[in-house]
Amino acid sequence: MSKKLDTILAQAGNRQDKITGALVSPLHFSTTYQHPEFGKSTGFDYTRTKNPTRANLEESLAAIESGQYALATSSGMSAVVLALEIFPVGSKVVASRDLYGGSFRWFDEQEAQGRFSFSYANDEQEMINLITPETDIVYIETPTNPMMVEFDIEKIADKAQENGAKVLVDNTFYTPIYQRPLELGADLVIHSATKYLAGHNDVLAGAVIVRDELLYEKLLHHLNTTGAVLSPFDSYLVLRGLKTLSLRVERATDNARKIVSALTENPSVKEVIYSGKGGMISLKVRDEKQIPQILNRLKVFTFAESLGGVESLITYPATQTHHDIPEEIRVSYGLTNDLLRLSIGIEDVSDLIADLEQALEK
Numbered sequence: 001m002s003k004k005l006d007t008i009l010a011q012a013g014n015r016q017d018k019i020t021g022a023l024v025s026p027l028h029f030s031t032t033y034q035h036p037e038f039g040k041s042t043g044f045d046y047t048r049t050k051n052p053t054r055a056n057l058e059e060s061l062a063a064i065e066s067g068q069y070a071l072a073t074s075s076g077m078s079a080v081v082l083a084l085e086i087f088p089v090g091s092k093v094v095a096s097r098d099l100y101g102g103s104f105r106w107f108d109e110q111e112a113q114g115r116f117s118f119s120y121a122n123d124e125q126e127m128i129n130l131i132t133p134e135t136d137i138v139y140i141e142t143p144t145n146p147m148m149v150e151f152d153i154e155k156i157a158d159k160a161q162e163n164g165a166k167v168l169v170d171n172t173f174y175t176p177i178y179q180r181p182l183e184l185g186a187d188l189v190i191h192s193a194t195k196y197l198a199g200h201n202d203v204l205a206g207a208v209i210v211r212d213e214l215l216y217e218k219l220l221h222h223l224n225t226t227g228a229v230l231s232p233f234d235s236y237l238v239l240r241g242l243k244t245l246s247l248r249v250e251r252a253t254d255n256a257r258k259i260v261s262a263l264t265e266n267p268s269v270k271e272v273i274y275s276g277k278g279g280m281i282s283l284k285v286r287d288e289k290q291i292p293q294i295l296n297r298l299k300v301f302t303f304a305e306s307l308g309g310v311e312s313l314i315t316y317p318a319t320q321t322h323h324d325i326p327e328e329i330r331v332s333y334g335l336t337n338d339l340l341r342l343s344i345g346i347e348d349v350s351d352l353i354a355d356l357e358q359a360l361e362k
Contacts, residue, residue, distance in 0.1 A: 005064060005176060005177070005246070006246050008060065008063050008064055009060075009064060009242050009243060009244075009245050009246055010243055011243075012057075012060040012064075012239050012242040012243055013025030013056040013057065013060055013236075013239040013242075016052075016056045025053060025056040025057075025236065025239055026052070026053065027053055027232050027233060027236050028047075028051055028052040028053045028232055029232055029233075030047065031046065031047045032045070032046055032047070033045055033046070033047075047229075047232070048224060048227050048229055049224050051229075051232055051235070053232040053235045053236055053239075054072050054229065054230055054232060054235040056235070056239065057070075057072050057230070057235040057236075057238055057239050058070040058071060058072050058207075060239065060242055061191075061193075061197075061207050061209055062209055064176045064242070064245075065171070065176050065180055065181075065182055065189050065209040066176075066180050066182050066183050066211075067182050067189065067209035067210055067211050068210070068211045068212075068213070068216070069209070069210050069211070069213070069216035069219075069220075070207055070208065070209040070210075071207065071208045071209075071216075071219055071220065071223050072193070072205060072206070072207055072229070072230035072235055072238070073205070073206035073207065073208065073223065073228050073229065073230055074204065074205070074206065074228045074229060074230055074231075074234075075192070075194065075204050075205065075206050075228075076102075076172065076190075076191065076192025076193065076194055076195070076205075076206040077102050077103075077106065077192075077206070078206050078228040079190050079191065079192070079193075079206030079207055079208050080102075080103055080106065080170070080190055080206075081106060081228075082206075082208055082219060082222060082223055082226075082228065083168050083188050083190050083208050083219070084110075084116070084137065084139075084168070085222060086215070086218040086219055086222055087116075087136060087137055087166075088136075089114070089115055089116075090114075090116075090117075091116050091117075091136035091137055092116070092117050092119070092134050092135050092136050092137070093107075093116050093117065093118045093119070093135075093136065093137040093138075093139055094118075094119050094120075094121060094127060094130045094131055094135050094137070094138045094139070094165075095107065095118055095119070095120055095121070095138075095139040095140075096120070096121060096127065096139070096140055096141050096142070096144050096149065096151065097120040097121060097122045097144075097333050098122075098141070098144035098145065098146075098147040098149055098333050098334075098335065099141055099144065099145065099325075100141065100145045100170075100321065100322075101317070101321045101322035101323060101324050101325055102321075102324075103141075103170070104322075104324060104325050105324040105325075108324075116137075122149075122333055123149060123151075124150075124151045124152055124155070124156065127140075127151065127156055128155065128156060128159050131156070131159045131160055131163055131165060132163060133163050133164065135160070135163055135164075135165040136165055136166070137165060137166055137167075137168060138156060138157075138160045138165050138166070138167045138168070139168045139170075140153065140156065140167065140168070140169045140170065140186075141169075141170045141172075141173070142169065142170075142173075142174070142179070143173050143174070143275045143278070143280070145172075145173065145280075145321070145341075146273075146280070146282045146315075146317050146321075146322070146335065146339065146341040147273060147282065147333065147334050147335060148273045148274060148275045148280065148281075148282060150275055153167070153169060153179075153181050153184040153185065153186055154184040154185050157184060157185025157186055158185060160185075161185065166187040166188065166215075167181075167185065167186045167187050167188070168186070168187065168188045168189075168190060169181035169186045169188070169189050169190065170190045170191070170192075171189050171190065171191055172190075172191050172192045172195050172196065172308070173196075173278055173280055174277070174278055175191075175196045175197065175245060175249055176245075177245065177246055177249040177250070178249070178277050178278060182209065182210075182211055187210065187211075187212065187215065188208060188209070188210050188215065189207075189208070189209040189210075190206070190207070190208055191206060191207040191208075191209075192205075192206055193205035193206055193207045193238050194206070194306065194308075195306065195307050195308030195309070196245065196248070196249060196279075196307075196308035197238055197241055197242060197245060197308075198237055198238045198241035198308075199241040199244065199245065199248050199308060199309055199310060200237075200241055200309055200310060201306060201309035201310075201311060202237060203234045203237040203238060203241075204234070205230050205234055205235075205237075205238050206230075248310060248346055249278070249279065251346040252278070252279030252344045252345060252346060253277050253278055253279060254349070255279070255344045255345070255346070255347070255349040255352060256274065256278065256279050256280070256281055256342075256344040257274075257276075258349045258353065259281060259342070259344060259349065259352060259353055259356065260272055260274045260281060262353045262356070262357070263281070263283055263356065266356075266357065266360055267286075268285055268286055268287070268290065268360040268361070268362060269283050269284070269285060269286070269360065270283075270284045270285060270286045270338065271283065271284040279307075279308070279343060279344040279345070280307060280341070280342070280343060280344070281341070281342040281344060282339055282340065282341050282342070283339070283340055283342065284336065284338045284339050284340075285338050285340065285360070286338075287338075287362075288336075288337050288338035290360075290362070291316060291337075291338070291340065293359075294340070294359045294360060295314065295316065295359075297358065297359040298314060298355055298356075298359045299355055299358075300312065300347065300351050300352055300354075300355035301313065301314045301342070301352070301355055301356070301359075302314070303315075303316075305320050305321055306343070307341075307343035308343060309343070309345060310345050310346050311345045311347070312342065312343060312344050312345035312347055312352055313342070313343040313345075314340055314341070314342055314343075315340070315341045315342075315343070316340060316341075317335060317339060317340075317341055318330070318335070318336075318337045318339070321341070322335060
């Protein structure tokens, strides 16, 4: 029986303990496992290679992204690194220009070391034009962070496949609730599971999901070799978060749409950037000198990095998440010093709107 996404999420990790019948996935802290006898294994030997709690999470991650295999990693950045490091030295990458600052930082270091070469696209058509038979990897954030630029994954995947390139999609912002890249032709999906998947600002985690067995074997070998796996307790926390993912994302979207309407009418706001779904909003204020005052006045929103939790956060990318991107590069694609990024949570939306309005008052 095939199950709908909401059912898979609500029952993530359930019915895995055949001995006790425990509903919730048990926590297996053991680092090592007894062999039944010489030459035999239970399938679990050493927890870096495979852990029962992490395996339950990975099964759920694969299911919600329409994949066959998933790997849970120690952070979102370790997932990015894992997904790219299975490709050979000298690989040519076409990537979206607007990127999470941590991804850009690692990309920049790899290019400086001669590991990869990167070409960057500001929009979908530029990306399609940059894909040639020389391209090995196409890396997409959609929508991008923080400019909310969307890319047509299916259209880009078609062009990539014609040219023999693999497509990697960071699906952190939309999650499987709004977008399942593997169904659209992508080869690998990446998540900072710290964000919406876990959803409570209490765990650091990443994920890579694929359909292709050969890709999976390469990823598994590399992850086992380098060791950036997710701990059993953190795996449990992500499993717990998945159960309410749909409810949280839908509430955040509903709140975000109402906040966008209010911000559009606010005289202190120059521009509101929102894709139409999800809980992420960027806005540009008319007077960037006001930004410290705005951030200090907020009482409901928390001035902090990260996103995707139940609490609403506000971030100043120029000094926080995107600080490592040189200013001239940031400004070239619109990430100017007057931009604030909002991660909308599940609070009462009237409180959120009132908080923003009093903070934006001159």
